[in-house]
Amino acid sequence: MTAKFTRTARVAVGIMAFTALSGSALAEDVFMTMLVSNNPSNVATAEAAVAAYMKANPNVTIEIETRPGGGEGDNIVKTRLATGVMNDVFQYNGGSLFQAINPQQNLLPLTDEPFMADIQESFKSVVTAGGEVFGIPNGPAMGGGILYNIPIYEELGLEVPKSWDEFMANNEKIKAAGKDAVIQTYGDTWTSQLFVLGDYFNVSAAEPDFAERYTAGEAKFADSPAAAKGFERLQEVFEGDYMNEDFGAAKFPEGVRKIAQGEGAHYPMLTFAIGAIKDTYPEHVDDVGFFAQPGDSTDSNGLTVWMPDATYIPKSTSNPEEAKKFVAFLASVEACKIRNEAVGATGPYLVKGCFPPSDVPPVVSDMLPYFEEEGRNGPALEFLSPVKGPALEQITVEVGSGIRNAADAAALYDQDVRKQAMQLGLPGWK
Numbered sequence: 001m002t003a004k005f006t007r008t009a010r011v012a013v014g015i016m017a018f019t020a021l022s023g024s025a026l027a028e029d030v031f032m033t034m035l036v037s038n039n040p041s042n043v044a045t046a047e048a049a050v051a052a053y054m055k056a057n058p059n060v061t062i063e064i065e066t067r068p069g070g071g072e073g074d075n076i077v078k079t080r081l082a083t084g085v086m087n088d089v090f091q092y093n094g095g096s097l098f099q100a101i102n103p104q105q106n107l108l109p110l111t112d113e114p115f116m117a118d119i120q121e122s123f124k125s126v127v128t129a130g131g132e133v134f135g136i137p138n139g140p141a142m143g144g145g146i147l148y149n150i151p152i153y154e155e156l157g158l159e160v161p162k163s164w165d166e167f168m169a170n171n172e173k174i175k176a177a178g179k180d181a182v183i184q185t186y187g188d189t190w191t192s193q194l195f196v197l198g199d200y201f202n203v204s205a206a207e208p209d210f211a212e213r214y215t216a217g218e219a220k221f222a223d224s225p226a227a228a229k230g231f232e233r234l235q236e237v238f239e240g241d242y243m244n245e246d247f248g249a250a251k252f253p254e255g256v257r258k259i260a261q262g263e264g265a266h267y268p269m270l271t272f273a274i275g276a277i278k279d280t281y282p283e284h285v286d287d288v289g290f291f292a293q294p295g296d297s298t299d300s301n302g303l304t305v306w307m308p309d310a311t312y313i314p315k316s317t318s319n320p321e322e323a324k325k326f327v328a329f330l331a332s333v334e335a336c337k338i339r340n341e342a343v344g345a346t347g348p349y350l351v352k353g354c355f356p357p358s359d360v361p362p363v364v365s366d367m368l369p370y371f372e373e374e375g376r377n378g379p380a381l382e383f384l385s386p387v388k389g390p391a392l393e394q395i396t397v398e399v400g401s402g403i404r405n406a407a408d409a410a411a412l413y414d415q416d417v418r419k420q421a422m423q424l425g426l427p428g429w430k
Contacts, residue, residue, distance in 0.1 A: 030060045030322045035080075035090035037073060037309070038066040041343045042091065045139065048342040053329050060322065062089075081106040086314040088323045091138050094126035094310045095383030103129040108313040108320060110134060115328040118352040121374055126383040127310045135310030136331040139339065140347035140356070142306040143367050144198035144380060145292040147259050147267040150362065152179060153289075160291045162298040164233065171242045174265045181242035183264035184400060187251040192396040194268035195237070195293070196230035200381045201304040202295030203227050211384035217421060217428035222410040229296075231406035231413075234399045248401060253280075260284040268293070270306060271347055274363040290366040303370035303377040308350070386424060389416030 036046045043066060050062045065087060067073045074097065080086040081101055092098065101107075109132035110116055116124075119136060127135035146167075148160070156177055161167040171181035185191045203210055206226035213219035221227045237243065244250065244264055253276070259267040260281040267273075271290055278285050292303040311330055313323045329335055336354035339345070345356030347364055348371040356364055370377045382388050395413050398404035404412070421429040 028059065030319055031063070032060070032088035032317075032319050032323060032326070033063045033065055035065050035067055035077075035087040037069050037091060039069065042138070042309075044342050045339050046091075048338050049330060049335055052334070052338055053326060057325075060326075062326065077101060081314060081316075084316040086316055088317040088319055089311060089313055089326060091309050091311050094123070094135065094307050095379070096386035098127055098135070098310065099129060099386060103127075103134045103312075104132065106314055106316075107134045108315055108317070108324075110136070110313070110324070110327070113324060113328065115331045119331065120350040120352070120371070120377075122305060122377050122379060123307055123310075123350040126307050126379050127312075135312045136327055137308050137350040138311050138330075139308040140345055140349050141308060141367075141371070141377075142347050143271045143290065143292065143370070144194060144304045144306060145268070145271075145290060146198075147269050147271075147273060147363065148289050148291065149259055149262045149265050150287050150289050151262055152265045160289075161294050162301040164294045164296060166298075167294045168236065168240065171237070171240060171266070175240070175242055180244040180258070180264035181240075181266060182237050182244075183250075183255050183258045183267040184243050184247035185250040185252050185255040186247055186397045186400065187249045187254075189393040189397050191252055191255065191269065192234075192400050193393050194270070195234040195400075196392065196396055197380055197382075198268060198293040198304050199230040199233065199295070201292065201302045201378050202229070202300070203381075204378050205295065205300040205302065211381060214381070215385040215387055215426065217418075217426065217430075220410075220414045221417075222407065222414050228406065228410045231396075231399055231409045234396060235402075235406040238400055238402050243400075252276075256280065259288055262287065271363055271367060274361050275346060277363075278361065285361045288361070288363055290363040292370060302375070303367065304380050305377045306380050307383050387417055387421050387426070389413055389420055391416040 034046060034050065036042050046064050050064060054060055054062060067076045077090065077092050078101060092101065111133045116133060123137050124133050127133055152174065156173055158170050158173065161170055174181040203226045207224060210219050210224065210227065244258065255267050256273055256276045258264045260277050261284060277288055292301060294301060311327055313320065313327060317323050331351055333353045336349050336351060340357050345360055345364060348367050349355065392413060395409050399406055399409045418429060
């Protein structure tokens, strides 16, 4: 009886061992879904990355689903998270919108995953809640600063400025040469904000806790010498008479044309404008460069960054480990190369070892030095705080047109910000 039992047990163990070996050799089939915005670039990138991952992992099938952008897309994300039916992996904003989806309750933390060591700290800061990091970057970053016309700089023997004084000295030389030093396009009021928004790296360098105190209602633009300077710099440019005559009526497409064709030397703008230049004036794409908005000191010259969307994993996924493996792949150098091939590169990547192709336009290559070492780039304020007053673009038009001075503008913007913070129900505001 004992001998028979032993032989049976040995057979059973052998069967189990064979089954285990078979299971390890033939991985179990996994089906996952991924939700991305319907932006054509996002869809093309996702399709290329998914195809490469499934080829390397034949047991995995990933189905891509798209959602609209804007408020409709926000509602879809929030509803799915709230009802526990979110896709296994999904893309969404960082910063204030990320905070609004209750990440600690709804998302899987990625803080201790090995691949997170390769993600730049500046990006981690916009997908962090309660001390945990929840996302990886979905694509390259975008800079906010100054587009400049390279032929004008070469003609006048100018160097890229690293301080505001150097920038204003260049403006004076450009004006003396009979050229428009600064292009402004207030016909599209949103473009008037760049001297204020693009200055945030300089604000945070002077006051590292500004965003936290600002969100808590403790810091004001009018009371902060560093934060008020964005308005002051806008006023200085107007008072220097450096702008194009049609600054009040010109719109973004005209600004793109002027900087591309050399009708002006500087255009405060986000680097996404290189796409418009490439599409509309391809013969001038190599004539436009970029530099960060300079601050008071050359020693703390750095770039204000508009962060890409992030990729997250919801807690509701039924495949957490496989989802992490896929996200690790999306945060890899290989995935960056796949994106470069699928849609090209429009800015620096936030993953160590990821680089755009060598033949990118100067606007893109000019951004790279700001990402080659930690501390030379940081998120725009809107990624660190949910508070942004809706009237900013009207206020900056007034300052840039000489209608309102910088001090009054900063105080008025503080009032605008207070209204929004009250509507959001943020603590500390009254």
